[in-house]
Each structure stands twice: as C-alpha cells, then as structure tokens.
Amino acid sequence: MTREQERDELHRAIWQIANDLRGSVDGWDFKSYVLGILFYRFISENLQTHINKAEWETGNTDFDYAKLSDEEAEFGRKDTVNEKGFYILPSELFFNIQINAEKNSNLNVDLHRIFKDIESSANGTDSEDDLKGLFDDVDVNSNKLGGTVEQRNTRLGKILKAIAGLRLGDYQENNIDAFGDAYEYLMTMYASNAGKSGGEFFTPQEVSELLAEITVVGKTSVNKVYDPACGSGSLLLKFAKVLGKENVRQGFYGQEVNITTYNLCRINMFLHDINFEKFNIGHGDTLMDPMHWDDEPFDAIVSNPPYSIKWEGDANPLLINDPRFSPAGVLAPKSKADLAFTMHMLSWLATSGTAAIVEFPGVLYRGGAEQKIRKYLIDNNYVDAVIQLPPDLFFGTTIATCIIVLKKSKKDNATLFIDASAEFTRGGNKNKLSDTQRKKILNAFVAREGVDHFAKLVDNKEIEANDYNIAVSSYIEQQNTSVATDIIMLNQHIGEIVARQTELRKAIDAIVNDLENVEV
Known part of the structure; x- marks a missing residue:
C-alpha cells in the first residue's frame, strides 16, 4: 500500500468514527469530543514513549511506564513536566482507561478528573498557560452526549474504543504525521459540512x-x-x-x-x-x-x-x-x-x-x-x-x-x-x-x-x-476566451434549421390529417 493509500485509509476510518458516533449531535459540536479524545491518546502515547526511551537508553530495556503503579511513577513527575510540559500517571493513560471504558459506570467522572489532572500537572511551571483549560470543550457531562449518565458513558466508551482502534502507529512508522494529519483532515471535513459557523x-x-x-x-x-x-x-x-x-x-x-x-x-x-x-x-x-x-x-x-x-x-x-x-x-x-x-x-x-x-x-x-x-x-x-x-x-x-x-x-x-x-x-x-x-x-x-x-x-x-x-x-485584462463567429455562416446555418423545421411541420401535419380521415 502506498503512502497516499495509507493516508486515505486513515481518513476514511476517522470520518467513519466521526459520523457513526455523533448520533443527533451536530457535527461541528461533536468535533470537540473526537479531537479531544484523539489528543488524549496522542499525549498519552507521547509521554509514555518519552519516558520509556529514557529508561531504555540506560539499559533497562524491559521498562514500560504504562505498567508502573502511580506511586512508583511520581518519581519522574518534575523532570518530565519540565521537558514535556505535562504529566499523566500510568493509571490515567489513554489505553489503560480505554481497556475497561465500556464497562466503567463512572467513565465520565474518571475522564473529567483525568483531564483536570493533566491540565493541573503544569501549574506553577512554564507550560501552565499552554495547558490551562485545554479540555474545557470536551464536556463529558453534557446532555449533547445523552440524556442520562448511562447514555453519555456509552457514547464516550464507543469514542474511546474507536480512537483506540485507529492504527496510528503504523502510519507513524511510514513517516506520516498521523495525529497531525488526522486533525487537519477532521477539521477540513467538519468545516466543509458546518457552513459559516x-x-x-x-x-x-x-x-x-x-x-x-x-x-x-x-x-x-x-x-x-x-x-x-x-x-x-x-x-x-x-x-x-x-x-x-x-x-x-x-x-x-x-x-x-x-x-x-x-x-x-x-x-x-x-x-x-x-x-x-x-x-x-x-x-x-x-x-x-x-x-x-x-x-x-x-x-x-x-x-x-x-x-x-x-x-x-x-x-x-x-x-x-x-x-x-x-x-x-x-x-x-x-x-x-x-x-x-x-x-x-x-x-x-x-x-x-x-x-x-x-x-x-x-x-x-x-x-x-x-x-x-x-x-x-x-x-x-x-x-x-x-x-x-x-x-x-x-x-x-x-x-x-x-x-x-x-x-x-x-x-x-x-x-x-x-x-x-x-x-x-x-x-x-x-x-x-x-x-x-x-x-x-x-x-x-x-x-x-x-x-x-x-x-x-x-x-x-x-x-x-x-x-x-x-x-x-x-490592471490585468482577462483573456478573451470567446470564439469568433462568422456571421454569414451563422445566418446560413439558421436558414437551414428554419427550412428543416418547416419540412418537419409539413410532415407532421400530413400524418395528423391522415389520422383524422381514418374511418372508425
């Protein structure tokens, strides 16, 4: 599969998610959920990769940040925030939440807490203004997602599962900026369908x-x-x-x-x-x-x-x-x-x-x-x-x-x-x-x-x-793309059309006359 074919496949999958899961929610409003969850996955993977690589370079090749306890993970918070601008505890990483999302009756509460934890992890640092309010539009308690908590959690679980199913890592390996490309494509499609709003x-x-x-x-x-x-x-x-x-x-x-x-x-x-x-x-x-x-x-x-x-x-x-x-x-x-x-x-x-x-x-x-x-x-x-x-x-x-x-x-x-x-x-x-x-x-x-x-x-x-x-x-005269017309030839052609039209009318009149004279 070529790079362009891979990108087209990714685009189709993302737009399918966006359309299938939004239900009665307006597409322009629903974009905040799809893009917000996509972002949540990106920063989770980005942070996990960053920490894992640092450990692997020291020879600890079996290290996996996602498998640490939250208590064990606290040791690296300060340095990581200085480098990446934010911190996510292992239990709050996207895939650790997504695994049980569809069975989690408190999913909306957990996501709200996690999003606030990510934003507040930057408090008092140089990245505070860049993280503050970043998830405000991903309102996991909104009636747009459903009239009841159960309905909201069901839809949130489906969004998490769908975003998790995107094989973004495969595209990254082929030098496709998968997350950035996914965002641009979604914004293009949402803007195209949203009109002026x-x-x-x-x-x-x-x-x-x-x-x-x-x-x-x-x-x-x-x-x-x-x-x-x-x-x-x-x-x-x-x-x-x-x-x-x-x-x-x-x-x-x-x-x-x-x-x-x-x-x-x-x-x-x-x-x-x-x-x-x-x-x-x-x-x-x-x-x-x-x-x-x-x-x-x-x-x-x-x-x-x-x-x-x-x-x-x-x-x-x-x-x-x-x-x-x-x-x-x-x-x-x-x-x-x-x-x-x-x-x-x-x-x-x-x-x-x-x-x-x-x-x-x-x-x-x-x-x-x-x-x-x-x-x-x-x-x-x-x-x-x-x-x-x-x-x-x-x-x-x-x-x-x-x-x-x-x-x-x-x-x-x-x-x-x-x-x-x-x-x-x-x-x-x-x-x-x-x-x-x-x-x-x-x-x-x-x-x-x-x-x-x-x-x-x-x-x-x-x-x-x-x-x-x-x-x-x-200052610039547009090119005249009209075709010059020979007026003599045009008049001759019009005359031929009129003559032919006259012949057809005579033929039709003759047929009608014959039909009227047929005895019943």
Whole structure:
C-alpha cells in the first residue's frame, strides 16, 4: 500500500468514527469530543514513549511506564513536566482507561478528573498557560452526549474504543504525521459540512501552504512566525511543513478571540509535535488587546482575519494614537476592521520580513478611510503584491478573496498584480487549488515579471493616478476566451434549421390529417 493509500485509509476510518458516533449531535459540536479524545491518546502515547526511551537508553530495556503503579511513577513527575510540559500517571493513560471504558459506570467522572489532572500537572511551571483549560470543550457531562449518565458513558466508551482502534502507529512508522494529519483532515471535513459557523475558523490547507511559501521565499529558516487571528492554527503550522519545525527557531505565535477555537489551536500544536516552549497562543481580541507586544517584530506573518467585522474604530479616541494604527492618520471604518488587521500586521512585521494576508475584496477599492489607508501603504511602498484568488475556495463563503503581501524592504517602487481567479479545480462542493496551480502562483510571485492576462508589475505612480485602487482587475485584462463567429455562416446555418423545421411541420401535419380521415 502506498503512502497516499495509507493516508486515505486513515481518513476514511476517522470520518467513519466521526459520523457513526455523533448520533443527533451536530457535527461541528461533536468535533470537540473526537479531537479531544484523539489528543488524549496522542499525549498519552507521547509521554509514555518519552519516558520509556529514557529508561531504555540506560539499559533497562524491559521498562514500560504504562505498567508502573502511580506511586512508583511520581518519581519522574518534575523532570518530565519540565521537558514535556505535562504529566499523566500510568493509571490515567489513554489505553489503560480505554481497556475497561465500556464497562466503567463512572467513565465520565474518571475522564473529567483525568483531564483536570493533566491540565493541573503544569501549574506553577512554564507550560501552565499552554495547558490551562485545554479540555474545557470536551464536556463529558453534557446532555449533547445523552440524556442520562448511562447514555453519555456509552457514547464516550464507543469514542474511546474507536480512537483506540485507529492504527496510528503504523502510519507513524511510514513517516506520516498521523495525529497531525488526522486533525487537519477532521477539521477540513467538519468545516466543509458546518457552513459559516465552522468554516470561518479554518483556512483550506492549500491556501495556508501558499501563504507560508510566499512569506519565506529565499529563506531556509526564520526566527518567529505569527498569526493575529490564528483560528485552529492551520496557517501557522504550514511553516512546519514548508520549512521544517526545527527551522522556525523561536517558535509559533498567535492570538484567537474564540475560546473553543483557541483551545483547538493549542491542541493542534501538540498534535503536530510542537512542544509547549515552541508556541505561544493567546486568547483575546487582537485589535483591542494584543498579547504579543513583547514578542514582536515577526519575520513571517500569515493571516486570514474575519471579513468586515465591526470594531471600535474612531469611537475610541485612544486608537488613533495607537502606534499600530497612527501612521496612516486614519482608522479603519467601525463597520469594517479589515485594514485595521492589516495595519496591525504591518506594525509588527520585521524590517526584512513578509506578511501574506487573505482579504475581503472590498478593501482593494472602497473609498473613504480605507482609500486613505491604501494611500499610506502605497506611498510608503509597503504593498509588495496583490493576488486575486478564485471564488468558492473558503468554507462558509463563496466570495473570491484576495491576498495582500506586505514588505518593509523592497527593491522597487512597484506592486505586482496576479490574477489567479481561473486557477482552480472543482473538488466536492468547493473549488480547490491544485499543487500545480499553487506553484504557478508562487512562481509568478517570485519572478515578479509580466505574464499576459496573469501577472503585471505596476509602478506605484500609476496606482496613485488610479486613486489608489489596487483591485487586480484594474490592471490585468482577462483573456478573451470567446470564439469568433462568422456571421454569414451563422445566418446560413439558421436558414437551414428554419427550412428543416418547416419540412418537419409539413410532415407532421400530413400524418395528423391522415389520422383524422381514418374511418372508425
């Protein structure tokens, strides 16, 4: 079986679990249970492997942490928490709980206690903030799982058994990041089926990869990467794929306002084997309460912030003096915070860094305060490229979004426009960027040269003359794919059709006339 076939098999098995076990629970709500239990299994195996390897290296090859008593295991708690960020006693490991789960009438109570024990194992340590509240959305006492304790425990037992049955170790041996891949696949499927309620928190993987690739062109490593509206973390984690997680030297930084998605993002980091000291994810409103003042500037920034949401804007007199927004001399409209996110990212971007931001298309051409912010960006030569994406790529919306690429250190006074609106393939109920299409966009970005009907390098003076409109369609003429028609031949063909139609009508009339004259 090939690697791709193995991955497809894993995906089918996981989605089968997710569908079979959720019952009447909405899929987007039920994801917290599947992902939470998957995470519980991952950290149990991860911790057990970590401790076992340390003992085996000393020559104690028969050692198995899972078989120790809890009392015996306490000896290693402090050192292990310092290294891994958490601790799980042997009796609380996933497989030791799962073995008797379906017969355990106190399963919900035990799981609740175990989850709290895992979180509290980090109290007073550097990893406390990374573990705090991590299992809050895995509510084992929720009526969503069943109206009675017995019903809840039955469903919990089935979830544990199903997750235990996934042969994730086999995939790991074949260099497939099984847990991380399982998470990404589940989030994609849940977002696809959840509509706007779920899709707004997840960026399609191929778009995430393109954004990460754009920000690290010509680089083999970066210090810090950042996403101010990080959702479930899919954008940040693409740097681990594009560069290798060891080449993001100082770690992954992000902030998310939605508490459930904030928890999912931290889980996602762990599932991709990003240890606690390599990520810093904050919870809160980035525009009003940014949490990484002490960590900026960032070498690479990627983001898909919420489209045209409301914010305080000029209703808050303090914001015009905020160093993130004040350089433009104007604030983004209260009803449209898009360019407030853009200014925030520009402010926190390193001098040699790159930011790639998915934007609502209106920010490219709307007037008023947004036009003044575009004027600031163009006049100061911060806009490196504008890329028009195809429609219907994102979950929860069919609009054709765009990417604005920002740089503080450019070699020219021009802006590259790329029209990728036709670069898609239909996959299921959404459009997708294929690998070939993604690479075509990236290659055009790197080349920074004109390509008929696809890419154009425009002097910023031309953009100024066009009232700082940076819509791609204003600078790139779409190719005319219509076929020229010979009007004489067309008229001749129409005449032939009309003549043939007349003959058919005469024949039908003759048949009807014969039938009417038949004597009964």
